[in-house]
Amino acid sequence: MQNIDSVASAALDLVYPRYCEACGGIADIEGRYLCWACLSNISVICTPYCATCGDPVEGAVYSRFVCSACNDNTPAFELARSAARYRGPVKELVHRLKYGSAIHLAATLCDIMVPCFDSNYASLSLDVIVCVPMYSRKERERTYNQAWVIADELSKRTGVPFWGGLLKKVKDTGTQTSYNASQRRKNIRGSFEVSQPDWCEGKRFLLVDDVMTTGSTVNEVAGLLKDNGAVSVHVLTLARG
Ligand SMILES: [Zn+2]
Numbered sequence: 001m002q003n004i005d006s007v008a009s010a011a012l013d014l015v016y017p018r019y020c021e022a023c024g025g026i027a028d029i030e031g032r033y034l035c036w037a038c039l040s041n042i043s044v045i046c047t048p049y050c051a052t053c054g055d056p057v058e059g060a061v062y063s064r065f066v067c068s069a070c071n072d073n074t075p076a077f078e079l080a081r082s083a084a085r086y087r088g089p090v091k092e093l094v095h096r097l098k099y100g101s102a103i104h105l106a107a108t109l110c111d112i113m114v115p116c117f118d119s120n121y122a123s124l125s126l127d128v129i130v131c132v133p134m135y136s137r138k139e140r141e142r143t144y145n146q147a148w149v150i151a152d153e154l155s156k157r158t159g160v161p162f163w164g165g166l167l168k169k170v171k172d173t174g175t176q177t178s179y180n181a182s183q184r185r186k187n188i189r190g191s192f193e194v195s196q197p198d199w200c201e202g203k204r205f206l207l208v209d210d211v212m213t214t215g216s217t218v219n220e221v222a223g224l225l226k227d228n229g230a231v232s233v234h235v236l237t238l239a240r241g
């Protein structure tokens with residue numbers, strides 16, 4: 001039997017049809033802002049990928065491997081995993097979330113992330129979910145942090161508590177899109193702070209962000225949490241550039 005919420009949501013859909021935020025067509029997945037065609041076009045990340053940072057590689061690799069970037073500089077985090085490639089419908093949805101005030105996409109985006117959480121991290125005894133913070137002035141301009149929006153929703157789905165304000169970004173690092181990996185590492189160094197350092201001691205963290213590119217940001221945050229006594233930091237991002 002359908003519950004009241006889903007009956008109400010189906011009735012609302014008749015009056016106010018929801019549109020797919022990736023293609024603009026009718027959103028035919030109940031309660032979500034995505035259509036089945038776009039859902040099936042999402043490039044879900046599956047093996048082969050680096051056993052540490054989760055970076056996917058093309059082609060056939062049959063054994064466990066660690067990429068050269070992780071071999072050269074062991075990351076501060078234990079593992080990083082991303083749900084989908086940053087392309088097609090996922091790129092559109094992230095863009096809408098970031099620049100189009102589409103915070104109502106939280107549940108739609110978490111549908112993509114939850115299977116990745118379940119297959120990689122469900123067995124960990126995580127203490128808390130945190131997200132990569134935004135520089136305060138930038139967050140005021142945008143009025144929200146997109147990583148916070150998805151981390152908060154992920155917390156509701158997984159039951160792991162979320163502490164959005166534990167981390168702060170204290171330096172405006174600008175846009176890093178034109179930087180290579182080592183320039184990004186240098187640029188991001190010292191940009192984050194922990195609001196309650198003593199609390200981190202002995203804790204197991206899940207660090208959430210929307211998109212991971214070179215991993216320099218999540219690595220910097222993971223290093224800071226470890227410096228403050230974190231036992232482990234696992235990273236989960238919606239998308240991988
Ligand atoms: Zn669509």
Ligand SMILES: [Zn+2]
Pocket residue numbers: 050051052053054055066067068069070071
């Ligand atoms: Zn790697």
